[in-house]
Structures are given as structure tokens and as C-alpha cells.
Amino acid sequence: MLTDFGILLLFILAGLGLLGLILGIGRLLRPDRPNPEKNATYESGEEPVGNANVQFNVRFYVVALLFVLFEIELIFLFPWAVVFGNEDLIQQTDGRWGWFALAEMTVFVGMLILGLAYAWVKGYLDWVRPKPAIPATESPVPAALYEAINKKYESKTVNKT
Amino acid sequence: MELAVFYFFAFLALGSAVFILLTKNLMYAAFALFLSLVGVAGLFVLSGADFLAITQLMVYVGGILVLIIFGIMLTRTPDKTDDSQSANRILLNSRRRFWGLTLSISLFLVLIATITQATFRLSGMPIKSRSTIKTLGVELMTSHLLPFEIAGILLLVALIGAAYLALNRSPS
Numbered sequence: 436m437l438t439d440f441g442i443l444l445l446f447i448l449a450g451l452g453l454l455g456l457i458l459g460i461g462r463l464l465r466p467d468r469p470n471p472e473k474n475a476t477y478e479s480g481e482e483p484v485g486n487a488n489v490q491f492n493v494r495f496y497v498v499a500l501l502f503v504l505f506e507i508e509l510i511f512l513f514p515w516a517v518v519f520g521n522e523d524l525i526q527q528t529d530g531r532w533g534w535f536a537l538a539e540m541t542v543f544v545g546m547l548i549l550g551l552a553y554a555w556v557k558g559y560l561d562w563v564r565p566k567p568a569i570p571a572t573e574s575p576v577p578a579a580l581y582e583a584i585n586k587k588y589e590s591k592t593v594n595k596t
Numbered sequence: 597m598e599l600a601v602f603y604f605f606a607f608l609a610l611g612s613a614v615f616i617l618l619t620k621n622l623m624y625a626a627f628a629l630f631l632s633l634v635g636v637a638g639l640f641v642l643s644g645a646d647f648l649a650i651t652q653l654m655v656y657v658g659g660i661l662v663l664i665i666f667g668i669m670l671t672r673t674p675d676k677t678d679d680s681q682s683a684n685r686i687l688l689n690s691r692r693r694f695w696g697l698t699l700s701i702s703l704f705l706v707l708i709a710t711i712t713q714a715t716f717r718l719s720g721m722p723i724k725s726r727s728t729i730k731t732l733g734v735e736l737m738t739s740h741l742l743p744f745e746i747a748g749i750l751l752l753v754a755l756i757g758a759a760y761l762a763l764n765r766s767p768s
Contacts, residue, residue, distance in 0.1 A: 524734070
């Protein structure tokens with residue numbers, strides 16, 4: 436078993452080593468001339484307002500929470516999947532082993548599907564969209580007058596251009 | 597060779613744990629926790645618990661750590677005065693040295709007492725099995741079937757409770 440994981444360790448070490456090598460070469464080669472423009476927070480080429488220190492949407496947390504719970508379910512599925520189709524065990528029990536294991540796992544997964552359905556129906560999976568703030572101006576002039584003014588000068592501007 | 601790998605992972609786990617203690621930046625602490633958990637997973641592999649190591653990697657490194665980082669990002673009170681040039685550090689204000697030290701030393705003593713007094717049935721025996729996952733699967737489906745299904749119910753309760761608490765308490 437240790438030799439199998441030894442290969443994994445080699446992968447980890449190779450990943451770290453190559454990453455260090457590439458970043459090290461980059462550090463040696465690149466010129467280092469920072470200016471305020473380069474140091475600014477980059478977001479899709481927009482001019483940033485403030486820094487990235489903002490409060491995130493709470494839904495991320497709920498999705499991550501559900502993810503962890505279903506991941507634990509997945510962990511339970513792993514050892515089951517290894518022995519579920521085992522031919523020795525099936526032959527020893529006249530084929531009942533497979534059905535038994537399948538039924539048990541159906542019950543287990545079914546319970547969690549129940550939980551998922553609950554979360555879905557209750558709307559915990561719905562994403563909260565931020566409401567656009569429509570600016571409201573309280574003007575004593577009724578909106579119809581603005582419309583009339585717009586109509587009155589509409590033809591003149593068209594004629595000019 | 598194995599000893600060197602053991603010391604590597606032990607150093608990784610302990611070194612990043614010490615870094616978590618010393619750093620003031622909450623985000624650096626969360627990322628150091630990642631290295632610490634990876635080190636513990638490596639130690640699990642070296643003691644022959646391959647399934648436990650994979651579970652550690654998947655649940656703690658892949659899940660719980662993401663939750664912790666989300667927790668940090670969610671509970672930040674946005675600082676509007678910061679301009680886009682300043683560094684984005686999440687610093688701890690309070691250290692609570694006394695209570696932290698008291699609590700951790702007492703927990704350490706309890707753990708040391710438990711480990712030294714316990715009699716391990718398999719201690720001293722060489723690792724023979726190639727993988728523990730098959731034994732785990734058979735045990736889970738036969739002698740430990742009831743705890744397995746109870747774990748399913750526990751997960752269901754946790755799912756419903758966590759989703760309810762996380763959303764119904766928030767102001768949004």
C-alpha cells in the first residue's frame with residue numbers, strides 16, 4: 436500500500452518542485468518595476484472602487500455546507516462500491532449479497548435525497564439576486580409635463596440633425 | 597526512506613500549526629491549516645490508514661477548509677474607506693493568550709493521558725493488509741449496518757438543520 440502512495444508522494448513533490456522551478460525562473464527573468472496601475476486590484480479591466488475586502492453572499496456558505504454533507508455521503512459510497520460487486524461474496528450468499536448491499540445503499544442515499552428535496556422545496560438552493568436600486572426622485576412636477584416637454588422639442592432636435 | 601517521509605509530513609503538520617498560532621492574518625492561517633491537514637493525511641497513510649487519509653483530504657481539505665474560508669469572507673464587515681491600492685489583509689485584533697494557552701495545554705494533557713493509558717490491540721504489529729477499504733466495505737454492510745444507517749439519518753438532520761440555520765438567521 437505504501438508503494439502506491441509513494442507514487443502519489445512523487446506526484447506531490449514533482450508538482451511542488453516544478454511550480455517552484457517555474458516561478459523561480461520567472462522571478463529571475465522578469466523585470467520588477469511596479470507602479471500604482473499595476474498594483475491595483477484587477478477585475479475585468481474595470482476601474483476598481485475600494486479593495487476586494489467585501490462581504491460575500493451568504494448563499495456561497497449554504498452551497499458549501501450542502502457540498503460537505505454530500506461529500507461525506509460519497510465517502511460512505513466508496514467502501515460500499517468496492518465490495519458491492521464482489522463475486523466471492525455474491526457466490527457465497529447465492530446472490531443475496533448484491534441485492535442486500537444495493538437495498539441498504541438505496542435506503543442510505545434515499546434519506547439524503549429526502550434532505551436534498553427538502554432544501555430544494557424550501558428554496559435554500561435558490562440564489563438571492565441583488566435587487567437593483569432604482570433611483571426615485573421626488574419632484575413636484577408631474578411626470579406628464581416632462582413627457583410633454585420631450586415631445587415638444589423632439590421634432591426640433593430631429594430637424595437640426 | 598519511510599522515516600524521512602514521516603519526518604517530512606510531521607514537520608509539515610507541526611510547522612504549519614505553529615504558523616497558524618503565530619500569524620495575525622486570518623487568511624494566511626486558513627491556508628496554513630490546509631498544509632497542516634495535508635501533513636496529517638500523510639501521517640495517516642504512513643500508519644496504514646489509507647481510507648482515512650483520503651477521507652481527510654476530501655472532507656477536511658476539500659470541504660471544511662472551504663467552509664472556513666467562506667466563513668471568513670462572509671463575516672467581514674466591508675471597509676469602505678480602503679482604496680484599491682492598499683493591501684487586503686484580514687487581521688486579528690485580539691489574541692487571548694491566557695485562555696488560549698490554558699485551553700490548549702489542558703486539551704494536550706487530556707490527549708497525552710488518553711494515548712499513554714490506552715492499550716492498542718494492533719500496536720507493534722507490521723502492516724500486512726494492502727488496503728483497508730475492502731474490509732471497511734464488508735464491515736459497513738454486515739456488522740456495522742445499523743451505525744451506517746444512523747449516520748445517514750445524522751447527515752439528513754445535519755443537512756436540514758444547517759441549511760435552516762444558515763439562511764433563517766441572516767438578515768438578507
